[in-house]
Amino acid sequence: MDSIKQERKLLRYTYLLCIVLFLNMYLIGKNEFDKNALIMGGIICFVFAASHFVIRRFFPDGDKYILLFSNVLAVIGIGMLYRLDSPVAIKQLIFYAVGIAIFILVVVLFPSLSKFGKYKYAYMICTLILMSLGSIMGAKTYGAKNWVKIAGFTFQPTEFGKLSLVAYLASSLQYYGIKTDGNSEISKFKALIEPGIVVMISLGLMVVQKDLGSALLFFAISITMLYIATSNFKYILICLVLFMIGGFISYKMFGHVRLRVMIWGNPWKYATDQGLQIVQSLISIASGGLFGTGLGLGHPGMVPVVTTDFIFAAICEEMGVVTGFAIIILYFLLFYRCMRVPIYSKDNFTRLLAVGYSTMLAAQVLVIVGGVVGAIPLTGITLPLVSAGGSSMLITFFSLGILQKISEDGQSYE
Template sequence: MKLVGSLKDEKKMLLFVYILLFAMFGNLCILKGEVDKRAIILGVAMVILLGYSHFIIRKYFSDGDKHILLFIFLLSMIGIVMLYRIDPSVAIKQTVWFSVGMIAYVLIVVLLPDLKSFSKYKKLYLIGTLIFMSMAMVPGLGVEIYGAKNWVQIGPIGFQPSEIGKLFLTAYLASTLKDYDGNFKSLIKPALVVMYSLGFMVLQKDLGSVLIFFGISVTMLYLSTGKLKYIITTFLLSCVGAVFSYKLFSHVRVRVQIWKDPFEYANDQGFQVVQGLFAIASGGLFGAGLGKGYPQFVPVVTTDYIFAIICEELGLIMGFGILIIFFLMFYRCMRSAIYVNDKFSQLLAVGFSAMFASQVLVIVGGVMNAIPLTGITLPFVSYGGTSMLTSFFAMGIIQKISEEG
């Protein structure tokens, strides 16, 4: 009976996704007063991708949680629609990244063997963490964009190494903490690796990644040890580190000052925050309507501030809806960790789940000025090739874990 009920819920969810897809892309087609053929092609491509990937996962790997795929697709669809409304060329690029990510997601589930065997590659995960966390600081490789030196440019290829680094860090912590036997000394090495990662993110002025890595580390630490005193100690040390960072680095002080009173800096450093708040306020509860907002007034609108434009044109209701989808996705991912027996797989699922939860809270909190703004992407919604691929990789692993459980 439970299986039948779950299948019915999944079919209802799939039907809802298709209805929303046709509605949103149908709106895009007539947005400019004439039929937009590119929007039609984009919509058809999304239908094919959803149908094919869901068919493969459902038919050949029916044991796992299929709601995860639907949540991913729902968020990606909303992001591509908004990107197309802002800049069609960016939306087409995002669709390409989405397609590659979806293929990688399916291949991970289909081809990857039992994840238990991957726990032995601890040294590989450590090396990957050390390399990718520091890569942007290598002379000649690192590129500064919007004040943060967290990008690497190798010829025509540009990517954000910390996005890849957080996958290695999560895998390293999972492979290390799974062997925790109550001895405090076994936590020293992973603690040093986390401090190494956080230190390089502060030097790169990538404060968003600092908060994400901290959220991942604390969550995995508590799950593996179950000791509240370690969590309290970690928070106290983080407070000390935050104070030192505030005293030592001017960019940290600037972010805090803007957060305290963004309107005082509305004409320079706080311009982005203020414009985002104006966009959210002007949209109100139900929004101005798709295509009736003013995204050109908000800087970095396709990445950091896409949530503000969604609220402006589709309303706070859609904004809350996106947060609910993220919450449900987080719940289903954590649920996968509960049902799996292997400690490594369990920690990996929890770590990746915490990664997404931290990223959403940090960027939405920054856009709403609840916390100091840190420029990161909203998973699956904002434009970004590196972010899209790493997010799909992490979700593919969680899907595989749900199959095992």
């Protein structure tokens, strides 16, 4: 009963946040009141209210905070996008509604996910195809060759490759130490050779495509799942050494990598050309201060690609660093709820699947926020649920739907 009360309280706060955001947009219209802002806010409130009703009413056993926290983040993202570029926000709203539908359909239609652990080679083939599409058909964007256009639709194959890679690793590692000789280190190591090769090929393709963000993300997912499956820190150290060697080789081979590292080391030296993005991002965050300039009163348009890679900087400028910290806390809470799911999983496949998708979300947030504030070299990936990006929105809600389904199967939530 207390849990239901807390959910309803958070739901009311989400309504309030949505109303305040879009009422603000309505009032700050350039020439007159913006009625479309109120319509957008109403649609968003309806979508997350309906989604919460369906999940709570018909699937009461799982973790409801996964959907609630993801809705809060999506509301903030669409609100800020409407402030920056209303046509982009409308597209994002469509993807948000489709993503919510996918989330619900995964929970409603999928059978027990334990049955999907036997399709290891199907996941492997999908992973290798998706990872290689950028090299074969990709168009270069901001130095990386990772966007593909098919039948008029433009998307990043690596976004979908994340899903299949996690599924493959979960399927491949689920029997580690069980179907092998438990006392034989050699047999255990042999069981890791095939997934290790698949991961190295995937990382190699990302390096060739100069998609540094995806490479870092895939590596984080892989070593986390490896450690959960094996509980052997020695393997993690070996992977870290190999990754550093690969990073050094990439630094020597590709000028794009060297440029990113040099900009990270001293962005102000390149402030008028290659380092313009990160410098404008830092200026934007600093100018917002603790509580921000206020919606519509900042100049986030001066930051390049502000609707995707640098939306966090725009939020900090107009809503303040306090809001930036609040968003990071929301991600932490979402990650915490996601990482509770494996505890109640009934088998190793779903446990590893849940760990992989939870890590995917957390690593993506750390990589992009770290890049925007200059803590690590800029990698150019989206902030999940907040940045503009249809592929990212759909993939994130699909993975959250999988986590929700696993939590429903566990049937042990308070």
